Amino acid sequence: MDRMPVWADVVLIPLISLLLAAVLSAVAIWAIGENPWEAFSLMVDGALMRSSGWGYTLYYATNFIFTGLAVSVAFHAKLFNIGGEGQAVIGSLGVALCCLFIPWPHWTLALLGSTLGAALFGALWALIPAYLQAARGSHIVITTIMFNFIAAAFLNYVLVNLLRPVGAMEPASATFPDATHLPTFRDIFAGGEGVLFRGAPANVTFFVALAACVLVWLLIWRTKLGYEIRSQGNSESGAKYAGISPFRIIIVAMLISGALSGLMGINVTQGEAERLILNSAEGAGFIGIAVALMGRNHPVGVLLASILFGFLYQGGAELAMWTSIPRELIVVIQALVILFTGAMDNIVRWPLERVFMALRKEG
Amino acid sequence: MTLMTKILGAAATGLALTATASFADPALIYDLGGKFDKSFNEAAFNGATRWAAETGGEFKDIELTSEAQREQALRRFAEQGFSPVITTGFSFSTPIANVAGDYPDTKFVTIDGWVDPDANPNVLSIGFSEHEGSYLVGMIAGEASESGTVSFVGGMDIPLIRKFACGFAQGAKAVNPDAKIIANMIGTDPTAWNDPVKASELTKAQMSQGSDVIFAAAGASGLGVLQTAADEGAYGIGVDSNQNYLYPGSVLTSMLKRVDNAVYDAMSAGADLETGVQVKDLSNRGVGFALDGYNETMIDFDTLSAVYAAAGDIVSGEIEVHDYTVDNTCPAVEF
Numbered sequence: 001m002d003r004m005p006v007w008a009d010v011v012l013i014p015l016i017s018l019l020l021a022a023v024l025s026a027v028a029i030w031a032i033g034e035n036p037w038e039a040f041s042l043m044v045d046g047a048l049m050r051s052s053g054w055g056y057t058l059y060y061a062t063n064f065i066f067t068g069l070a071v072s073v074a075f076h077a078k079l080f081n082i083g084g085e086g087q088a089v090i091g092s093l094g095v096a097l098c099c100l101f102i103p104w105p106h107w108t109l110a111l112l113g114s115t116l117g118a119a120l121f122g123a124l125w126a127l128i129p130a131y132l133q134a135a136r137g138s139h140i141v142i143t144t145i146m147f148n149f150i151a152a153a154f155l156n157y158v159l160v161n162l163l164r165p166v167g168a169m170e171p172a173s174a175t176f177p178d179a180t181h182l183p184t185f186r187d188i189f190a191g192g193e194g195v196l197f198r199g200a201p202a203n204v205t206f207f208v209a210l211a212a213c214v215l216v217w218l219l220i221w222r223t224k225l226g227y228e229i230r231s232q233g234n235s236e237s238g239a240k241y242a243g244i245s246p247f248r249i250i251i252v253a254m255l256i257s258g259a260l261s262g263l264m265g266i267n268v269t270q271g272e273a274e275r276l277i278l279n280s281a282e283g284a285g286f287i288g289i290a291v292a293l294m295g296r297n298h299p300v301g302v303l304l305a306s307i308l309f310g311f312l313y314q315g316g317a318e319l320a321m322w323t324s325i326p327r328e329l330i331v332v333i334q335a336l337v338i339l340f341t342g343a344m345d346n347i348v349r350w351p352l353e354r355v356f357m358a359l360r361k362e363g
Numbered sequence: 364m365t366l367m368t369k370i371l372g373a374a375a376t377g378l379a380l381t382a383t384a385s386f387a388d389p390a391l392i393y394d395l396g397g398k399f400d401k402s403f404n405e406a407a408f409n410g411a412t413r414w415a416a417e418t419g420g421e422f423k424d425i426e427l428t429s430e431a432q433r434e435q436a437l438r439r440f441a442e443q444g445f446s447p448v449i450t451t452g453f454s455f456s457t458p459i460a461n462v463a464g465d466y467p468d469t470k471f472v473t474i475d476g477w478v479d480p481d482a483n484p485n486v487l488s489i490g491f492s493e494h495e496g497s498y499l500v501g502m503i504a505g506e507a508s509e510s511g512t513v514s515f516v517g518g519m520d521i522p523l524i525r526k527f528a529c530g531f532a533q534g535a536k537a538v539n540p541d542a543k544i545i546a547n548m549i550g551t552d553p554t555a556w557n558d559p560v561k562a563s564e565l566t567k568a569q570m571s572q573g574s575d576v577i578f579a580a581a582g583a584s585g586l587g588v589l590q591t592a593a594d595e596g597a598y599g600i601g602v603d604s605n606q607n608y609l610y611p612g613s614v615l616t617s618m619l620k621r622v623d624n625a626v627y628d629a630m631s632a633g634a635d636l637e638t639g640v641q642v643k644d645l646s647n648r649g650v651g652f653a654l655d656g657y658n659e660t661m662i663d664f665d666t667l668s669a670v671y672a673a674a675g676d677i678v679s680g681e682i683e684v685h686d687y688t689v690d691n692t693c694p695a696v697e698f
Contacts, residue, residue: 056435152552160520160551166691169453169521171552199438199465201431272431275457278552279395282429317432321425321439330428 004356010301014294016348017340018308024340025333034325042322043315053314055185055200060284061303061310062202062267063088065209067288068306069216070260072297076220077253078233083129083144084261085285086151087122091262092269093155094121096163096276099176099269110180114270115208115263122262123255125151130254134247140254148285159278173276182271203271212260213299219256229253261285293342305341312337389414389630390445391424392436394452396556398426402582402603403622407451407474409604410623414630422630433458441466447487447629447636450474451622453523459486470636472629474622475523480639487638489625493523493618494530495677496650497578498684499670500600500618501534503652504576505542506666507598507615508535512543514574515696516565516588518581519555520548522688525698527580527602527618529687532696537682538669544696545569549584559587566591576600576615589614598661607657615661617653624649646678 003009026036047053067084074081094117104110129143156171163173182203190196220226231239232249240246268280287309294308295301316330340347391411393404411422423445425436437458440448447470450459456476463471463483471478471486478486504513513535517524532544547565549555562584566577570591577592578600579585585602586609592599593610601607601617608614625643629636643649652670654662676682687693 052438056431059431156552169523171521175457199434199462201434268431277430279430282431313429317428317435320428321423321436327426327428 004353008352008356010296010298013345013348013352014305014341016352017345018337020348021333021336021340024336028329028332028336029325032325032329034323039319039323039325042318043311046318046322047311047314051195051197052200053318055197055202056314056317057307057310058185058206059200059202059267059272059310060313061306062206062209062271063264063282063284064287064291064306064309065213065303066260066264066267067284068291068295068302069212069288069299070257071288071292072295072299072302073216073220073229073260074253074257075292075297076226076233077229077249078236079133079250079253079257080141081126081144081254081257081261082141082289083126083147083258083285084264084288085281085283086144086148087125087258087261088264088268088281088285089148089151089155090125091118091122092265092276092280093158094118094262095265095269096173096176099180100163100173103177104179107180107182110270111182111204111208111266114180114266118262118265119259120262122265123259125262126254126258127251130251130258133254134250155276155280156278159276163276171278172273175275176270180270181274182266184271201272203267205267205271208263208266210303212263213303216260217299225252261288287338290338290342293345308337309334387444387446387634388420389422389633390440390448391422391626392433392440392448392450392455393424393426394450394454395427395430395553396452396582398424400556400583401586402556403620404451406604406620406622407449407626410626411449411630413623414627418631420630434462437462437471438465441469441471444469446470446634447472447632449626449629450476452476459483470634470638472636474625477640485638487629487636487641489629489641489643491620491622491649492642492644492684492686493580493620493650494526494533494684494686495645496618496620496652497527497530497580498534498537498677498682499645499652499674500578500616501531501536502538502670502673503534503616503662503666504531504578504598504600505535505538506669507662508539508542508574508576510573510575511539511541512545512573513576513578514545514566514569514572515547516562516569516577516579516581516585517546517548518550518584519553520551520698522691524548524580525693526687527578528698529693529695530684531578532693533684534673536695537673543573545572545574546696546698548698549581556582556584558584559590562587563591566597567595570595570597578602578618580618601653605653605655607653607655611657612661614658616658619651619653621649621651644678645674 029036029039047057070084095114098114098117132138132143133140159171165174185197185202228244269276291305294305312334319325320327396404398408449472451474453475455473459471459473460478463486474489477488515528528546535542549561566588576598579588580602589599593613598615600615603620606617
């Protein structure tokens with residue numbers, strides 16, 4: 001079958017989709033009486049031209065890398081895990097329990113412990129839908145999204161009734177002990193002094209996320225298990241014929257996926273808030289789906305798409321602060337990007353494929 | 364150092380001219396509930412617009428979309444030279460405590476939050492004595508009730524809301540020691556502030572237990588309480604802002620919490636704002652009850668004079684209204 005060159009698939013299509021989304025966003029901003037160019041330069045200025053802007057962009061990106069990787073690992077096995085939100089929430093609970101109840105001597109050990117805690121809790125939360133899919137055929141899309149609500153209600157119960165300090169108004173846990181606080185980018189790159197990255201929440205978890213990218217790449221393309229996951233995703237009957245157990249692959253792929261989502265909890269809970277708050281996932285589980293779609297389920301793509309969405313989040317915050325563009329319109333801009341890069345991929349793909357086919361015939 | 368930061372900050376945003384502020388404009392940060400919640404945050408917005416209209420001044424405001432933006436918004440406004448930076452909602456206590464030390468020249472205000480004034484001398488924490496205002500509307504409710512049963516619908520089950528309920532129950536018992544008081548909370552998470560349907564169901568359940576005066580302290584959910592009370596022929600009592608006009612003839616009164624005045628006063632003081640801890644209570648009219656053209660015929664003269672007398676006694680200390688948040692107990696009602 002004739003196909004487009006790879007560079008067109010991975011570079012040209014996302015770029016054109018982004019451009020379309022940007023044009024429509026500009027029209028929307030212009031329609032409510034604001035200057036699109038000014039808004040765009042404000043976003044770039046706030047998110048990329050200042051070190052603390054980068055600190056926020058990378059902080060949001062860290063969340064999206066984890067959830068994006070989670071969605072893509074499951075997707076390689078043709079499992080659509082849209083429960084990243086719930087798995088991240090439960091992962092955060094794992095982080096909080098680790099930090100609150102184990103007296104860590106140093107943050108490096110605490111990070112190791114909370115990584116295990118987050119991965120374990122996230123994986124366990126994904127295990128139930130995985131088992132239901134593998135053994136009972138209950139569709140994973142339905143079960144994982146329903147588990148998001150159960151996770152939210154469960155965390156709510158735990159925070160209000162068990163972890164909330166006496167007399168506190170907010171449904172949040174106590175602040176974690178000092179020894180568990182992770183170094184921020186400011187501590188790393190400016191020695192805790194100076195204005196570089198001041199106030200920005202980006203922290204060492206970003207490097208954990210980069211490591212996760214490498215590990216996922218190794219897993220999917222360089223191990224036997226990764227091969228089995230991809231075989232299952234491409235053809236379940238073929239994989240079965242080759243002696244690969246679908247039951248085992250569904251469970252294992254979902255465990256890895258849940259663990260990756262759960263890891264997001266380190267960034268938000270231990271890295272930023274330094275306590276467990278009710279709203280700990282903040283929709284990053286769903287952004288992960290868009291990130292995985294846009295990144296073509298490849299770790300490098302996920303990384304780049306995460307940074308793009310980090311930019312949109314941070315730039316959006318700047319817009320809300322300095323213009324009268326309402327926060328709802330910023331959600332519209334983010335939605336347009338998701339719509340064009342994820343859901344309506346074919347709008348760009350079909351015409352482009354035809355162009356390439358035509359060129360090839362002439363050549 | 365701070366001056367340097369300001370210059371750097373100003374230079375960095377010089378690209379967008381609209382972003383630079385003239386020195387010491389005030390800024391207002393709403394909680395996640397948003398600006399137009401018909402209740403708490405909107406009261407803050409109203410106070411700010413009143414200040415802007417009267418003085419011709421300008422203020423900047425922002426609605427947040429994520430938790431991480433709390434600190435970010437505080438820092439960005441401080442870097443740009445806004446002062447005072449006013450926040451609504453108790454969730455800002457921790458972010459302000461984290462940020463205030465880095466910007467000693469900026470004044471921060473938290474409404475409903477609490478920040479240690481010794482550790483952060485540039486922060487003003489404004490608290491309200493909601494229990495005192497609730498006591499007064501509790502008295503009015505106790506007098507108006509024919510069945511001897513009054514009830515309370517709270518939003519999210521947090522100590523702050525229990526403080527309302529506790530004062531209300533004490534007030535009702537002060538005029539009718541045999542009064543039966545029912546208290547229910549809509550939920551335990553922030554969606555409880557915006558669930559008028561469930562609020563309405565709770566109201567109906569309370570009425571079936573005999574309640575004929577219902578006090579709502581539930582943000583936007585309270586509208587469900589007032590509407591149900593109006594539909595079913597009971598009395599409702601509004602909260603925070605004056606809600607008497609919503610259902611004339613049914614809304615008995617409203618417990619006022621003058622967030623608008625707090626914002627107005629802070630903006631008027633500007634850079635000279637006195638920091639520390641401020642308690643807005645009956646004596647400085649931070650709380651109270653609403654009496655206007657809609658309800659003046661609904662409350663008889665004897666009740667009014669008793670309520671005013673009680674208000675005087677609370678201010679002088681003769682009546683002590685129990686504050687739930689002091690010891691997490693309430694002598695007047697079970698939760």
